[in-house]
Every structure is written in structure tokens, then in C-alpha cells.
Amino acid sequence: xxxxxxxxxLSVVGxxxxxxxxxxxxxxxxxxxxxxxxxxxxxxxxxxxxxxxxFDSWIGVTSSVANIRTEPNINAPILLKAPGKSWFPVISHxxxxxxxxxxxEQTGWIxxxxxxxxxxxxxxxxxxxxxxxPLFTGPDLAFRSTGKTxxxxxxxxxxxxxxxxxxxxxxxxxxxxxxxDQISWEYGQSSVPHSMDAESNGIxxxxxxxxxxxxxxxxxxxxxxxxxIRESDVNLAVANxxxxxxxxxxAKVILTRRINDQYVSLADRVKISNDNHxxxxxxxxxxxxxxxxxxxxxxxxxxxxxxxxxxxxxxxSQFVSPVPTGSKTNVMTYQDALYVLDQDExxxxxxxxxxxxxxxxxxxxxxxxxxxxxxxxxxHGILQYYGLNx
Numbered sequence: 043x044x045x046x047x048x049x050x051x052l053s054v055v056g057x058x059x060x061x062x063x064x065x066x067x068x069x070x071x072x073x074x075x076x077x078x079x080x081x082x083x084x085x086x087x088x089x090x091x092x093x094x095x096x097f098d099s100w101i102g103v104t105s106s107v108a109n110i111r112t113e114p115n116i117n118a119p120i121l122l123k124a125p126g127k128s129w130f131p132v133i134s135h136x137x138x139x140x141x142x143x144x145x146x147e148q149t150g151w152i153x154x155x156x157x158x159x160x161x162x163x164x165x166x167x168x169x170x171x172x173x174x175x176p177l178f179t180g181p182d183l184a185f186r187s188t189g190k191t192x193x194x195x196x197x198x199x200x201x202x203x204x205x206x207x208x209x210x211x212x213x214x215x216x217x218x219x220x221x222x223d224q225i226s227w228e229y230g231q232s233s234v235p236h237s238m239d240a241e242s243n244g245i246x247x248x249x250x251x252x253x254x255x256x257x258x259x260x261x262x263x264x265x266x267x268x269x270x271i272r273e274s275d276v277n278l279a280v281a282n283x284x285x286x287x288x289x290x291x292x293a294k295v296i297l298t299r300r301i302n303d304q305y306v307s308l309a310d311r312v313k314i315s316n317d318n319h320x321x322x323x324x325x326x327x328x329x330x331x332x333x334x335x336x337x338x339x340x341x342x343x344x345x346x347x348x349x350x351x352x353x354x355x356x357x358x359s360q361f362v363s364p365v366p367t368g369s370k371t372n373v374m375t376y377q378d379a380l381y382v383l384d385q386d387e388x389x390x391x392x393x394x395x396x397x398x399x400x401x402x403x404x405x406x407x408x409x410x411x412x413x414x415x416x417x418x419x420x421x422h423g424i425l426q427y428y429g430l431n432x
Contacts, residue, residue, distance in 0.1 A: 099132040101140050101157040108157070110150040114139035121150040169199050169209070170226040177218035180244065180290030181206035181283075182418060184425065188218060204283035204414040219290070244292030245430050251288055252315045254298040254325040254382065255281035256392075259305025264330040266404040273328045273398060275302055276407045280326050280395060283410075284417035288424070296320070312385045322353065322427075323390035324420060325382050328407060329397045338400040340419070343376045343392040345383035351375075354391045357423030393420060 106126045111118040114136060122144060124130070130142040133149060140157060144150045173193045178185045181203045197209035200217070207225060210217050255278040257263035263273030281297060288295045296318055298311045315323040331337045340361035344354035358375045383390050395416045396403035406412045425431045 100129050101132055101142060101152070101154075103128045103130075103152075103156060104158050105156040108152055110142070110144055110152050112150065114141070114151040116153075118151070124152075169197055169207070171195055171197055171209070171220060172224045172226075175220055175224040177220060179219065180287060181208070181219045182287050182290075182421060184422065184431075185219070185244075185290060188216075201286070203286040204410045204417065206286075206414075208286075244290060245425070246288060246428070247292030249293045249321045249428075250296065250318055251293050251424070252296050252298065252318065252320045252323045252388075253281045253285055253288075254311050254315075254323065256325055256327040258299045258301075259303055261305060264328060264398045266398045266407075267332070267335065268401050269404055271398065271404060271408055272302075273330075276328050276395070276398075276413075277326045278302055279410075280413045280416050283413045284324070284326070284420055287417060287421045291421075291425075308381045309385070311382055315386050315388050315390065320388045322424065323382070323386050323388050324357075324424075325390070325392040326416075326420075327392060327394050329394040330399045331397055332399055335397075335399050335401065338397050338403050340396070340416075341374055341376060341394040343378045343380060343383060343394070344390070345377060345379050346390075347377065349389045350383065350391055351377070353389050353423075353427045356426040357391060357393060357420055359426070360419035360423045 103124050103126050108124045108126075108128075110121045110124055112121050113119075124144075130140075130144060130152070133141040133143060135141075135154065138154050139151045140154055141149055141151055171191055173191055173195075175191045177188045177190065179188060196212050198212060199207055200210055201208035202222075205222050206219050207222055208217065208219055255274070257274035257277060259274075261274070263277065265272055278299070278301075285295045285297060296314060298314050299306045311325075314320075329341060340358065342354045342358040342361075344350035354375045378392075380392055383392055393416075396407055396412070398404050398407065422431060
């Protein structure tokens with residue numbers, strides 16, 4: 043949790059599924075007019091990006107075929123060839139190049155001279171979902187299942203949250219959540235027949251929960267010892283995934299910060315909780331213990347015994363086995379007069395998800411699988427606190 047200099051993580055970022063990958067993605071394009079030429083994308087400097095990705099800016103190919111390259115350079119290797127009228131979500135527009143999403147775990151670059159840019163309209167990227175895929179009302183197995191797909195079916199992706207994707211049916215407009223491993227990438231056009239706004243009436247409706255992604259801005263928190271990973275980035279990624287789980291369950295969720303460049307003082311974090319009369323305050327951090335790099339596991343802190351001890355124990359109980367290492371000796375609940383716990387008048391806990399001084403936990407900390415497991419444990423601990431776990 044100590045501050046270090048700002049250093050970017052070296053990785054290739056799979057934006058659409060919030061996945062950081064060190065391997066190239068081989069795109070499957072059924073509508074490509076010529077064979078795709080897929081080559082390894084070179085690693086690039088990037089900060090750990092948030093898990094949640096909204097699709098709100100797109101480009102359409104206006105030429106008969108377009109080369110998508112590994113870098114914004116006319117001489118860069120061709121990643122694949124896309125046919126005319128293909129649509130791609132835009133990550134950024136830099137100079138005369140668009141950085142776009144081209145598959146589940148790969149990005150590419152396309153010249154802005156052969157495309158047309160649009161905000162979200164009826165032209166949207168599509169995804170295929172396997173037959174017999176379970177559909178859920180929220181991004182967690184604890185949410186009610188609404189059935190299974192009877193056949194391979196097309197959906198529109200609305201939101202990506204860790205290992206879950208929020209989708210809308212192109213036929214009925216029904217909104218559901220599915221796990222990302224049930225998806226294959228598609229290209230095409232569709233229109234959304236019904237409203238995509240759905241009010242949640244979940245089991246946490248009426249609850250106001252503050253999610254505090256620790257550190258941020260000039261305060262980067264701990265930095266990995268063997269890999270240059272910032273705690274503040276990991277904290278926010280986990281907070282974003284947890285937010286969607288709680289929101290889908292009906293809670294009103296307030297994040298103390300939403301971007302990694304945002305600095306929020308400890309006093310302001312507590313003020314947000316107290317001013318909003320929060321039912322719960324959950325602060326997310328990662329740990330560091332340099333004297334012994336073998337130390338690992340989740341640690342949950344509380345201060346006010348009457349207000350917060352039970353909440354801390356319920357959350358911590360979720361990590362004894364599944365997240366992230368299953369070590370009972372290193373998974374404990376502590377009482378500590380940390381500022382955000384001592385000064386908060388609401389039930390409040392601070393969760394240290396892993397040790398960035400431990401090489402194995404450090405490696406896992408940047409992946410959506412870790413964000414998913416940690417946020418799932420916190421979410422189920424909250425359900426247990428309210429007596430809602432089945």
C-alpha cells in the first residue's frame with residue numbers, strides 16, 4: 043500500500059473482454075472476403091485498464107476490404123483483412139489511425155481514410171452465443187437463471203464486466219448476462235427492437251453501498267516487486283466488477299473514484315460514505331509484505347466491532363477456500379484503526395485481496411479471473427451479511 047513511481051504495465055490488452063493477454067488472438071471471421079493474415083501483435087506499454095468496457099463508438103469499413111495492422115503504421119504487419127461494411131468498436135483515435143477491437147482478446151489499427159465513424163446506432167458488433175448457454179439476470183452465478191439458449195443465437199454486447207458479458211437479444215430485446223467463454227466473435231448489423239433500460243428489483247434493492255477503490259492519482263499504492271503492476275489499477279478493476287454485481291442485485295452503488303488518474307483523499311472517501319448514509323462501505327486494496335515473499339492470501343479489516351465485525355467475518359469467510367489461494371493460515375480478519383474504518387460511521391471493511399510481494403499472486407492480480415473471484419467473494423459475503431445466501 044506504499045507509494046512508488048508511476049510505471050506502466052507491459053502487456054497486450056484485450057479490451058472487449060477486459061482481458062490482459064500475452065498471446066495473440068487468432069480471429070475467426072466468417073465474412074472475410076480474403077483469408078485473414080494473422081501475425082503476433084507486438085507488446086506495447088499500457089496501464090492496466092478497467093474491466094468494464096462500454097461500446098459507444100464505432101467505425102464502419104467503407105472500402106471493399108481493409109487492412110487491420112498491428113501498429114498505427116502503413117508498414118506494420120497486417121493482423122487481418124476486413125470486408126466492406128464491417129463494424130468495429132473504437133478504443134481510441136490517434137492521428138490518422140483508429141485503434142479498434144478485432145476479436146475476443148486482440149486489438150488492431152486501421153487508417154481513418156477507409157472508415158466512417160459513428161456513435162452507437164443500429165450498426166453494432168454482434169456476438170454468437172453457444173447453444174445451451176445459461177442466461178442469468180446478473181453477472182454472478184448467484185443471480186437467477188432465466189433459462190438456456192436453445193440454439194446458436196446472435197446477441198448484441200452491451201457491457202463487459204470481468205468474466206461476464208451483458209447482452210441483449212436481437213429478436214426480443216431481453217437483457218441477460220453470460221460468461222465470456224460462451225461467446226464467439228461476429229461481424230454484422232442489427233437493430234435493437236426494445237428498450238435496453240431495465241430497472242433492477244433485486245435482493246439488495248434499497249441498499250446504498252460505497253465501493254472505495256483504494257489509492258489513485260498521485261497515490262499509486264503498492265507496486266509489484268517482480269512485475270511493475272500498480273495496486274491502484276488492480277483495486278479499480280476489482281471495484282468495477284463488484285459494482286456491476288451489486289447494481290444487478292438492486293443496490294445503489296457509489297464509487298469513490300472511477301478512473302486511475304483520480305486522487306481522492308481519505309477524508310473525502312469517508313465523507314462520501316457518511317453523507318450518503320451508506321448501508322455498507324467496502325474499501326478494496328492489495329497487500330505488500332517485503333520481508334517474506336511467500337506470504338499470501340486475503341485479509342479483511344474492520345474497526346468498529348459492533349458495526350463492522352460481522353460484515354468483515356462474512357466477507358472473509360468467502361476466501362478461506364476459493365480466493366485466491368485457499369490458505370487458512372493466511373486468511374484472517376483483523377481489527378485495525380485504519381482511517382477509512384475509524385472515521386466512518388457506517389458498517390465498513392477494508393479487503394486486502396492479495397500480496398503484490400508474492401510472485402504468484404502478483405501475476406494473477408492483473409487478470410479478470412482474479413478480479414472476478416475477489417469481487418465474487420465480497421459480493422457473496424455481503425449477501426451472507428444480509429442473510430440472503432441460499
